[in-house]
Amino acid sequence: MPVSLVRKLEQFAPLSDTEKQIVQEAPMRVRHVEPQHDIVSEGDRPVEISLITDGFACRYKILDDGRRQIISFLIPGDICDLRALLFRQMDHSVAALNGCQIAIISHQRLFDIIEKYPRLALAFWSDSMRNAAIYREAIVNLGRRSAYARIAHLLCEQWIRLEVIGMTRDGTFELPITQTDLADATGLSLVHVNRTLQKIRADGLITFRHNLVTVLDPQRLQAVAQFNPTYLAAAPHTVAATHPEFLRDVG
Amino acid sequence: MPVSLVRKLEQFAPLSDTEKQIVQEAPMRVRHVEPQHDIVSEGDRPVEISLITDGFACRYKILDDGRRQIISFLIPGDICDLRALLFRQMDHSVAALNGCQIAIISHQRLFDIIEKYPRLALAFWSDSMRNAAIYREAIVNLGRRSAYARIAHLLCEQWIRLEVIGMTRDGTFELPITQTDLADATGLSLVHVNRTLQKIRADGLITFRHNLVTVLDPQRLQAVAQFNPTYLAAAPHTVAATHPEFLRDVG
């Protein structure tokens, strides 16, 4: 059933029909999470993984003084708590931004799968690595870019990621986040986000109303953001090139 | 020979004598890299992995305007370019901070190993995940903490990481980074790092001279940094608890 998962894993390694089938038919439960509610919380020790099949979410940490830093956004196909497969507990939380549909698969089941199909293990591992690449870019964004560029960069990233999974149309996509969320993601104050966003709109780069973003001037938006999408690139079948024996049985 | 690698992987999964031996006897070359020279550069497509056996390094990206953001620091036992095992090219660079001894193992060889010993694959995967946890904490650091807390946090992190591999003595450890490096890692200006560092020293939290840091008041340093080391924790044998069949053959 988790077709979105198959599509995600295929980005990273070529899968045989058997492998696709195994993933699609993995027994799972479905859960619905209300907006603003945690899907997993810091300190949790999940024994299953939660995959977002519909809706948006964010990874975040809360500081001692109650302030929040959003670490990244999750979109359909993303796994909330893959970390807990190999580490005891979550070091951060994941909250739904709008109503989320979640598919749940047990660690036990996942271990069975990756033990039997090593190529699938590599695909999951690749997913972890791509997340790490997104984090690295976020570090650059927060460390060295202006407010204006930070917000522009965040928009570029969401845009490309949603485009890859077919969730954009004519430069328009859904982005159900408030300016407060945007502030917590970019390390800025709410007030400054508001003013900067107005400037970005006034400059004719985007529109952003009712959780709908439209990119009006892709070139200029990417330019002011210093956005270079290579870090988001999947590794289409790298394994194929470097290690043919991982390709046995691929249809 | 790469004993440091065995020790690192053992943090994440229990290894049989055979597995330890396989890792230790993996054919490899050794290379020395001069201070300030890249071990791998953005855009490179390495066909081998580079493991730091001695010395310090940093991951970084360069912006269009030439400014640099340091993403994380590498210490003995860390792998510079594990990413390139599964992705085509490096999305960032790694540079030596002081003279570095590097062990080089081919992708081919590594694939052979992890195909035959799935538990080792999980251990490498865990290493990727722990790096991701370090990145997440860096995002919080850059996004939401003051200059003073950022620097304190960075020092806490290096301190704990070096302690784990036995490279501290009585709260003192080597940290071969300049104030310019510190600025590029914390997203601050060189001048402000200098002044903030003076304040941290004046407050009696640390001394920092000639690349040697001494933590004078661990409690207070961790408090001002809001440092919570759980994100650094290895997952001692999580797999053992959740999936016994991965423990076959462990001595």
Next chain:
DNA sequence: CGCCTAGTTGACCAGGTTCAACAACGGTGG
């Protein structure tokens, strides 16, 4: 002794924060 790198200092400036109030919008109930 001279050079180069790393560290330090002062003065001025600006990007971004904080506080406080208000406006717009969508949803709800009477």
Next chain:
DNA sequence: CCACCGTTGTTGAACCTGGTCAACTAGGCG
């Protein structure tokens, strides 16, 4: 259908953390 309410977005003004520019000092090394 409208009044009410909570959430989200917007604005102004004062303030401050941290940036920039520019010069100078301290060490290490040949």
